[in-house]
Amino acid sequence: MNRRQLIQALLALLGTSLGLSGCARATPVTVGIHPWPGYEPLLLARDFGWLGEAVVLHEGSNAGESIAGLKDGKLNAACLTLDEVLSVRASGVPLTVILITNESVGADVVLARPDIRTPAELKGRRIAVEQGALGSLVLQKLLAAGGMTAADIDLVDAPPSAQRALWQAGKIDAAISYPPFAAQLIDEGAVRIFDSRQFPHTVFDTLAVRRDRLAQLDSALHALINGHLRALEHLRASREDALRRIAARRGLSFEEAEATYRGLHLPALSDNRRLLMPEGGLIAAARSLSQLMHASGLLAVPDTLTGLVNANYLPRGN
Numbered sequence: 001m002n003r004r005q006l007i008q009a010l011l012a013l014l015g016t017s018l019g020l021s022g023c024a025r026a027t028p029v030t031v032g033i034h035p036w037p038g039y040e041p042l043l044l045a046r047d048f049g050w051l052g053e054a055v056v057l058h059e060g061s062n063a064g065e066s067i068a069g070l071k072d073g074k075l076n077a078a079c080l081t082l083d084e085v086l087s088v089r090a091s092g093v094p095l096t097v098i099l100i101t102n103e104s105v106g107a108d109v110v111l112a113r114p115d116i117r118t119p120a121e122l123k124g125r126r127i128a129v130e131q132g133a134l135g136s137l138v139l140q141k142l143l144a145a146g147g148m149t150a151a152d153i154d155l156v157d158a159p160p161s162a163q164r165a166l167w168q169a170g171k172i173d174a175a176i177s178y179p180p181f182a183a184q185l186i187d188e189g190a191v192r193i194f195d196s197r198q199f200p201h202t203v204f205d206t207l208a209v210r211r212d213r214l215a216q217l218d219s220a221l222h223a224l225i226n227g228h229l230r231a232l233e234h235l236r237a238s239r240e241d242a243l244r245r246i247a248a249r250r251g252l253s254f255e256e257a258e259a260t261y262r263g264l265h266l267p268a269l270s271d272n273r274r275l276l277m278p279e280g281g282l283i284a285a286a287r288s289l290s291q292l293m294h295a296s297g298l299l300a301v302p303d304t305l306t307g308l309v310n311a312n313y314l315p316r317g318n
Helices: 003-023 037-048 063-071 083-091 131-146 160-168 180-185 215-237 239-250 254-259 269-275 281-295
Strands: 029-034 054-058 076-080 093-103 110-111 126-129 152-158 176-177 192-193 204-210
Touching: 029 037, 029 063, 029 215, 037 054, 037 076, 037 093, 037 110, 037 204, 037 215, 037 239, 054 215, 063 076, 063 083, 076 083, 076 215, 083 093, 083 131, 083 204, 083 281, 093 269, 110 180, 126 131, 126 160, 131 176, 131 192, 131 281, 160 176, 160 180, 176 180, 204 215, 204 281, 215 239, 239 254, 269 281
Parallel strands: 029 054, 029 076, 126 152, 126 176
Antiparallel strands: 076 204, 093 204, 110 176, 110 192
16 A cells, blocks of 8 residues: 555544544433423423433423432433432432522412411411421421421421312411412412511522533533523513413413412523532522431431532533
8 A cells, every 4th residue: 555545544534533423422411300480491492402412301290200210320410409409419329510490589488377477476376388308498487487496386297289178178277388389378368478588598499410420421411501591591581482382381371380480580690600609609508408407307417518519511601
């Protein structure tokens, strides 16, 4: 083989190599997701084709399915509340938060009988609360606002989905709830006496990823966050179109879909950068929540918070 033939062969080999590299697909990120207003932008992004083939959303009916998928390795990411992230980390799955999807600014609410107007008036009354980290957090804030302790009230262990029946049966005087179940109690005559506006920067929903799989998911995670942010902008700029799509998917009226976003703040890129700083708002919230979960027996030991946040997948620039 002469020199020219050798060069041509090498160039052909190089071209084949580059072609194979260019056709190689990124390892897909498999994301557990369930119905919740703060997670809807991801579903909008999928519908518009803004996530690409490297993102696979696994829709379930509740967070428990996503948590099981993370633990058995079938999922490498999931949409979870901050307390759920801490619980999964405690089980040995190394989760890190790469995006905050929403912050509660009134969505988590205490609803009561019309004759009860302040937290202090709940003394001696029956309050329904889901015995988990979030329910315990809201209850703690409620008791502090009313100058009470847990001994001053009668706790009824019931998730929001079961509270309407208890209310109709006259078995509770108040309930700690959130959308869409809160609307059911309001329809029954319940009044709002306390909500998460009284303790801001505390209750967050997140997108969390297994830290041990970050390296292989790099490009897919960038696509995932870019898609979410693009859909979030669509929700803001073309709100009616976005809400009608969400309403159709969830079997809601336009008004019902719109109502699910009351009391929620959907953080933009700049908000996420601030909250996901090494000593930013999410770490502060997680530290308080971890201590509460430990005191309530939900965590054997407080979370060290090591590796809890990772802002590296947020877009750079404005």
